[in-house]
Amino acid sequence: MIESVNNELIKKYAKLQQKKYRMQEGLFIVEGEHLVDEACKREIVVDIFATYEYPEAKLVSDNVMKKLSGLDSPAHVLAVCKMLSEREIKGNILALDGIQDPGNLGTIIRSAVAFGVDTIVASSDTVDLYNQKTIRASEGMLFQINYLKRDLYAFLSDVHDTYKIYTTDVVDGCNIKEIMCQNPYVIVMGNEGNGVSEMVASLADERFHIPMSDKCESLNVAIATAIILYQFFN
Amino acid sequence: MIESVNNELIKKYAKLQQKKYRMQEGLFIVEGEHLVDEACKREIVVDIFATYEYPEAKLVSDNVMKKLSGLDSPAHVLAVCKMLSEREIKGNILALDGIQDPGNLGTIIRSAVAFGVDTIVASSDTVDLYNQKTIRASEGMLFQINYLKRDLYAFLSDVHDTYKIYTTDVVDGCNIKEIMCQNPYVIVMGNEGNGVSEMVASLADERFHIPMSDKCESLNVAIATAIILYQFFN
Structure with missing residues (x-):
């Protein structure tokens, strides 16, 4: 379980709350089971963090989750994702x-x-x-x-x-x-x-x-x- | 000019950010010139506060405005209003x-x-x-x-x-x-x-x-x- 908010990976991903770092890394975060599931289907997920047992997720403490999340009440699971790529226009x-x-x-x-x-x-x-x-x-x-x-x-x-x-x-x-x-x-x-x-x-x-x-x-x-x-x- | 956030009137009106006090007093706050104007037309305004010269307004400091306002970036004028009364239904x-x-x-x-x-x-x-x-x-x-x-x-x-x-x-x-x-x-x-x-x-x-x-x-x-x-x- 990751318990330290000073963990290098956590510090890096927490910066994704800012647009500047999202652009720089080509990554963004989605929160909550529904969005994490949708992101998994799209095969864009780089890393998953959860405060409970969740498939493929790294277990983290509530404090670490709060650090990663942009929300006042963080979800219990979030995924770091690659930005969506453009498709051909057809419609x-x-x-x-x-x-x-x-x-x-x-x-x-x-x-x-x-x-x-x-x-x-x-x-x-x-x-x-x-x-x-x-x-x-x-x-x-x-x-x-x-x-x-x-x-x-x-x-x-x-x-x-x-x-x-x-x-x-x-x-x-x-x-x-x-x-x-x-x-x-x-x-x-x-x-x-x-x-x-x-x-x-x-x-x-x-x-x-x-x-x-x-x-x-x-x-x-x-x-x-x-x-x-x-x-x-x- | 009211400069103290401990002014009794300011303390009383600042509580209107909470629903409980709005219900108790029958009062609410609108912020910004447009909404204050609309409230004036409806003749429900009890008090106006502004950080600059504004018709009928009490002049207040930026700090006092921040105390009264519910917003991160407070407007420069706000009005304390009586809650709207019900009309007959016709439509x-x-x-x-x-x-x-x-x-x-x-x-x-x-x-x-x-x-x-x-x-x-x-x-x-x-x-x-x-x-x-x-x-x-x-x-x-x-x-x-x-x-x-x-x-x-x-x-x-x-x-x-x-x-x-x-x-x-x-x-x-x-x-x-x-x-x-x-x-x-x-x-x-x-x-x-x-x-x-x-x-x-x-x-x-x-x-x-x-x-x-x-x-x-x-x-x-x-x-x-x-x-x-x-x-x-x-």
Whole structure:
């Protein structure tokens, strides 16, 4: 059993709570049985730590688990994983232009899988996929999606001939309930405060808005994204 | 300027971070100019505190603001408010059966206002409306909704003759895209882990599910609620 928080391996892995070290090592941590199981299925697990008997796990004390975990109440098992590799794109795409909140990103990933998105393409200023809050909010669905980081303008320019590109426009967009969705699509969703950047929006073939009461100014971006994906899902 | 965190008024209001004291005093705190403005419009403000010149505000030091605030990075202005009073029900109702996450509750309130819900009826075990995370996620929309806490079974029994009651059922429910919505409605949404309790669900007139990919087991409850309200909104 590893009982010392000064163990070299523990000290190294504890640093993975910071994005900088995740990038440097190409590793990230998932916590809890469900996520550890999903990671094992994907064959990306490098090391497992648990406070009780768990297959293939190194046994650690509660204190060591607390050191490794990013959570106030650490799970009893966690896995150190290799970052997910990119797959070939073969289906509908959701493009994210600067999402900042890790909970929003995780919830968006969960909804994207639910409504048939194959690939998420995130701008370079989007919050980190491997943030603990993102991973938790995704409920394990980050293992089901093809996730790329790209310059969005360049990416959309490249796929413009083969994909129909949709985005939101609360002022001039048509009612989303009245448009026909064409597959394969790219749907571009913007930042929480500022929406889609102008340059990126200029590449859209069609713009829509979600009809709603004038009592409410806007929807949460994870909510708006889910509604659009739901509407386009057959 | 109030500079001492031991000032009696500051000590009293700082306790409002805890639900127990909010209930006892019938008071809660909102932070940031936008929410303070909205609270002023509703005429529920008892006291305003700010670290700069602000209409009607008591000037306080940064330290005092930190003591009053529930946030890691406190806003520069906050208001102590009287809890919102109940209005008469006159429209569509969203019933919440034991929502536990304050962010989910706030996001649900925002979507409910967006999609024409007049009244939210929450079971007694639903997370507190006046939790700072709920208030923030609602983006000020908590001031736009009629919010009641009730025993849901008793409430739904009472309104059963005048309202059509809908709920979710992922196993036997029909496809939500195929049902006609009847106004006024009550839509009952359940707890994050366990869904709607059996007794409450037994009062529903119609059950539906949201069609989705079999790669994903379930949606976040705030997402599912928004999609249903969107589908029912004309």
